[in-house]
Amino acid sequence: MHVAGRIEDYALIGDMQTAALVCRNGTVDWLCLPRFDSHAVFAGLLGTEEHGFWRLGPAHSADAEPPRAARRTYRGDSLVLESEWDTPRGTVRVTDFMPPRDGAPQLVRIVEGVSGRVPMRSALRMRFSYGRVVPWVHKHEGRTVAVAGPDSVWFDTTAETYGKALTTYADFTVAPGDRIAFTISWQPSHKEPPAEPEPEQALEATEEFWREWVEQCTYHGPYREAVVRSLITLKALTYAPTGGIVAAPTTSLPEEIGGVRNWDYRYTWLRDAAITLSSLLRTGYREEARAWREWLLRAVAGDPENLQIMYGIAGERELGEAELDWLPGYEDSAPVRVGNGAAHQLQLDVYGEVTEALHLAHMTGLARSDYAALLQLKLIRYLEDHWDQPDEGIWEVRGPRRHFVHSKVMAWVAVDRTIKLIESGDADGPLEKWRELRDDIHRDVCEKGYDKERNTFTQSYGSKELDASLLLIPQMGFLPPDDKRVIGTIEAIQRELSTTDGFILRYPTAGEDAGVDGLEGDEGAFLACSFWMADDLAMIGRVDEARKLFEKLLALRNDLGLLAEEWDPRLKRQVGNFPQAFSHVPLIDTALRLTASGAYGG
Numbered sequence: 001m002h003v004a005g006r007i008e009d010y011a012l013i014g015d016m017q018t019a020a021l022v023c024r025n026g027t028v029d030w031l032c033l034p035r036f037d038s039h040a041v042f043a044g045l046l047g048t049e050e051h052g053f054w055r056l057g058p059a060h061s062a063d064a065e066p067p068r069a070a071r072r073t074y075r076g077d078s079l080v081l082e083s084e085w086d087t088p089r090g091t092v093r094v095t096d097f098m099p100p101r102d103g104a105p106q107l108v109r110i111v112e113g114v115s116g117r118v119p120m121r122s123a124l125r126m127r128f129s130y131g132r133v134v135p136w137v138h139k140h141e142g143r144t145v146a147v148a149g150p151d152s153v154w155f156d157t158t159a160e161t162y163g164k165a166l167t168t169y170a171d172f173t174v175a176p177g178d179r180i181a182f183t184i185s186w187q188p189s190h191k192e193p194p195a196e197p198e199p200e201q202a203l204e205a206t207e208e209f210w211r212e213w214v215e216q217c218t219y220h221g222p223y224r225e226a227v228v229r230s231l232i233t234l235k236a237l238t239y240a241p242t243g244g245i246v247a248a249p250t251t252s253l254p255e256e257i258g259g260v261r262n263w264d265y266r267y268t269w270l271r272d273a274a275i276t277l278s279s280l281l282r283t284g285y286r287e288e289a290r291a292w293r294e295w296l297l298r299a300v301a302g303d304p305e306n307l308q309i310m311y312g313i314a315g316e317r318e319l320g321e322a323e324l325d326w327l328p329g330y331e332d333s334a335p336v337r338v339g340n341g342a343a344h345q346l347q348l349d350v351y352g353e354v355t356e357a358l359h360l361a362h363m364t365g366l367a368r369s370d371y372a373a374l375l376q377l378k379l380i381r382y383l384e385d386h387w388d389q390p391d392e393g394i395w396e397v398r399g400p401r402r403h404f405v406h407s408k409v410m411a412w413v414a415v416d417r418t419i420k421l422i423e424s425g426d427a428d429g430p431l432e433k434w435r436e437l438r439d440d441i442h443r444d445v446c447e448k449g450y451d452k453e454r455n456t457f458t459q460s461y462g463s464k465e466l467d468a469s470l471l472l473i474p475q476m477g478f479l480p481p482d483d484k485r486v487i488g489t490i491e492a493i494q495r496e497l498s499t500t501d502g503f504i505l506r507y508p509t510a511g512e513d514a515g516v517d518g519l520e521g522d523e524g525a526f527l528a529c530s531f532w533m534a535d536d537l538a539m540i541g542r543v544d545e546a547r548k549l550f551e552k553l554l555a556l557r558n559d560l561g562l563l564a565e566e567w568d569p570r571l572k573r574q575v576g577n578f579p580q581a582f583s584h585v586p587l588i589d590t591a592l593r594l595t596a597s598g599a600y601g602g
Helices: 199-214 224-236 268-282 286-299 348-361 370-386 407-424 433-448 467-473 484-496 527-539 545-555 582-596
Strands: 010-014 019-023 027-030 040-042 054-058 071-074 081-088 092-096 107-116 116-126 138-139 143-148 151-159 162-164 167-174 179-188 566-568 572-574
Touching: 010 081, 010 092, 010 224, 040 092, 040 467, 054 081, 054 107, 092 116, 092 199, 107 116, 143 467, 162 566, 167 179, 179 199, 199 224, 224 268, 224 582, 268 286, 268 348, 268 582, 286 348, 286 370, 348 370, 348 407, 370 407, 370 433, 407 433, 407 467, 467 484, 467 527, 484 527, 527 545, 527 566, 527 582
Parallel strands: none
Antiparallel strands: 010 019, 019 027, 027 040, 027 054, 054 116, 071 081, 081 092, 092 107, 107 179, 116 167, 138 143, 143 151, 151 179, 162 167, 566 572
């Protein structure tokens, strides 16, 4: 018997090409092979045990829930997970990891006896195509292999295995000092078998990889543990072969339990990737920045005027959305979606985020790229003609287009940063013309996007509603933090978009503009917005308040330091895709800001 755990019950392991989620009870409930956006081999997270899982832990009766680990942690600053169970017969440890790939993708699980003699069980149920296809499982030269269509997954262990009810089992007992390894490896089904794994050597190499990577981090402030864990998570969400960065490694984890706001996040949003890049640059990671810039230039090559808001991890443009009706969804949150129909929306703010990322890369000394400068100029020429159009905005509304204030602000950012590039002598362009354009956009926003009576900017022109993206106005330099309109906006958002426990909603999902996103139902507090509020409070001098909010946000992380997209203040649970780059990036940014201001306890 197995039911998916709470979202925060999961740990992330990965090899920078795909990732697995491991529940506190020792079950891998989600794994796509060989890439983040491939079909899942284990999709139990979005269904039942019939849709694929791999449980490894102390043996238990068939009608009982699998026991939860008493302790779990990442081994040092790495993505190597250790889980320990205390049982009446002794203590056992399972170490889970995915070695950075040099050949076939692997998931390795090593069982180690700590004390006593503990009966253990591995139960492996592979289901290809998101749980829909039962593979042909057979033995090949002593190894177990599951084959369906183009995919094969090879299962290697020294433990004795047997098949029952379309599941591969191993029952064994471990005593102190015993170490038994289990590995699955993916390979195209038409190719030769992958090399037999060497789990202990792979473990050593994986630890060394993460140790060396973390040593590059330039942040040594009071929030180092949280910052480093967030950086490791962002690195794990980077697709190493291309430099593309996924928003999250999951699809359809709901923004409201039982609701319909379930989206596929296994793609590269320019916005998310650009802000991820900026955090990596500010903490010393130039190589990731260079790789992402190269990915961007390839993705938009040939057609930069038709910039998409997201692409596949190798730069693919077609991300057609479909529903998987055989999966009931996480806690019956249907539909389960793959692909993402928002890919072809008009979101003008993306031009600003991309330009800001390129600007920051340039300012931090990344080697000059003529094509990057050319791309920046092409984007501004597009904005010249389109900045004053309505769009779907940062939140990808599926209702009618509007003149979103944040979109206009980010169009201003794009023009402003490009002017700075030209002023530095690293690009040529019509400087006076674009200075006028920058002034025009600024004037337009201040006249049409600002409510004088309430002293606040609004979500869109003519709207009375607020939007947490307005918190980025001072952070982007559109207005100084001490401007009365900025302070008024911050205070209005605190009044109108704050939950009872002080976290920030993106925008109202009820009220005068209800239905702005064109969707039914509600959602939790959007964690990025709450970090933005902490940033703004620090910028306007309310540093103690900022620190308290930041530390409340840190307390929402699970025991391994991971955050989903949102927090449900009613259920006191993490909701949305997990772990979410768009939550971990502002965590890093706020930590850097509070450290610089000296606003931290202890």
